[in-house]
Amino acid sequence: MSRTKTYKAQAFDHLSGLDGISDAQLAEHRELYAGYVKQVNALNEALAELRGRGKPSGTDPQFAELTRRLGFEYNGMILHEYYFSNVRRAGDPRPTPGSALAQALEQTWGGLDAWRADFQAIGAMRGVGWVVLAEDPVTDRLTNHWITLHQDGFPAGFKPLLVMDVWEHAFMRDYKVTERAKYVEAFFRNVDWQMVERRLTDAAALRPAA
Secondary structure: OOOOOOOOOOOOOOOOOOOOHHHHHHHHHHHHHHHHHHEEEEEEEHHHHHOOOOOOOOHHHHHHHHHHHHHHHHHHHHHHHHHHHHHHOOOOOOOOOOOOOHHHHHHHHHHHHHHHHHHHHHHOOOOOEEEEEEEEEOOOEEEEEEEOOOOOOOOOOOEEEEEEEOOOOOOOOOOOOOHHHHHHHHHHEEOOOOHHHHHHOOOOOOOOOO
């Protein structure tokens, strides 16, 4: 059997000096992300070993549990890569006027402000999870979504454009558990709208580039 491909944690060296999200918070957050990468590799290796011994069986508790865990760990890795890739120091306050992204937001919500109000309302929902602006591959419309446990709640085939982490580990070094709204405001001060635009216009943008 061929050797299982492994993933490597990306450095995201550009993540420093953000407005309202400290370097210490980001360093801790990147360590957590690296843990997801490590778990994905470990799970893939364990599953490959079971398959190599002819043990893939839905009734085998070990095989079943490892398979179920893989979606959680893998999406935890990928969503963090989207998140870290769509923030930067001195982010622009809004998409470039007249850009494909600005036009798409206008067509769906009537403008940036109405879209952002919807996005932030989802981010304020009780519970931990993610908020994602995505493109519907059938209608090309942009839609906002809530993801709970990394793998729960996102329509298959939709393209993530802007990803915001609202798990408490994303902000509790800088803000109280009751101050998620302050973190969300800080997130929007650091959005890399050019990256979001590239994800929209690049047909191949299915996973953040290393």
